[in-house]
Amino acid sequence: MKKFMTSGAVALVLSSGVMAEESGAFVGLDLGIGNSVMTTESTFSDTVSNNTSILTNKVASVGNLRYGLMGGYKWFFSEGFGLRAYLQVNNGTNYSPQRDLHVSISTLNVMANVDALYNFYTSESSSAGLFAGLSFGYAIHYGKAVDGLTAGGLKNPSSFDMGINFGLRTIFAKNHGVEFFSRFGVIGASAxxxxxxxxxxxxxxxxxxFGTRYTYNF
Structure with missing residues (x-):
């Protein structure tokens, strides 16, 4: 009986040092690498022969630096599971590796995000876990590639953009966080x-x- 009580007391002491991550607001800075793929599809109609031909040109950019800000709120329903919603603004310029084209596409993303959170490790002042969710908003595209086409009558292709978020997040010293994030585009802007x-x-x-992110949790 004495041994059982001693073991219970030790377990109580150890468990008292484990605290679930708290709900609250947060802000952050992110720095990463991204790319873009621009596709133009031109349809030519011959009124004499009534033939129609389609010419497709796809230009993929190399990965280039992206940087931005974010801010939102997180809710934790248990020690391990939570949800967060946040706004994100980031910017960057992608350049085509095709030297003869000198194509550049600059993009300003204004996104709303919703992520599910799962913490697989929790201590008194730190935690570690995964996140996955959806990113959707407005992508503003500009640069030489876009200007060259809009000058010829094409509308600006700035519009709805959607992607999937996935990554690893950590919290240390209660308020500070570091994340490794990735985003995979599903729907792009078109015109x-x-x-x-x-x-x-x-x-x-x-x-x-993909890249890294620092967050401050209030």
């Missing part, structure tokens, strides 16, 4: 236009972005 009788459709997808 259509008439360039001298030729119907052209342009789309810009952001296939991936």
């Amino acid at each position: 259509t236009g008439d360039q001298g009788g030729t119907e052209t459709k342009m789309s810009i997808l952001q296939p991936y972005a």
Whole structure:
């Protein structure tokens, strides 16, 4: 009986040092690498022969630096599970590796995000876990590649953009956090236009972005 009581007391002392991550507001800075793929599809119609031909050109950029800010609120329903919602703004410029084109696409993303949180480790002042969720908002595309096409009658392809978030997050000293994030694009912005009788459709997808993020938790 004495041994059982002693073991129970030790367990109580150890468990008292374990605290679940608390709900609250947070802000952050992120720095990473991303890319974009611009696709133009032009449809040519021959009124004499009634033939239609389609020319597709796809230009993929190399990964380039992206940086931004974020802020939101997190809710924890148990020691291990939570949910967070946050706004994110980031910017960067992608350059095509095709030297003869000198294509550049700059993108300003204004995104709303919702992530599910799972902590697999929790102590008195730190925790570690995973997150996964959805990112959706507005992508503003500009640069030489976009300007060259809009000058010919194509509408600006700035519009809705959607992706999937996934990553690893840690909290230390109660208020500070470091995250390793990734985002995979699902839906990209697009626009259509008439360039001298030729119907052209342009789309810009952001296939991936990954990097690190610092957060401060209030």
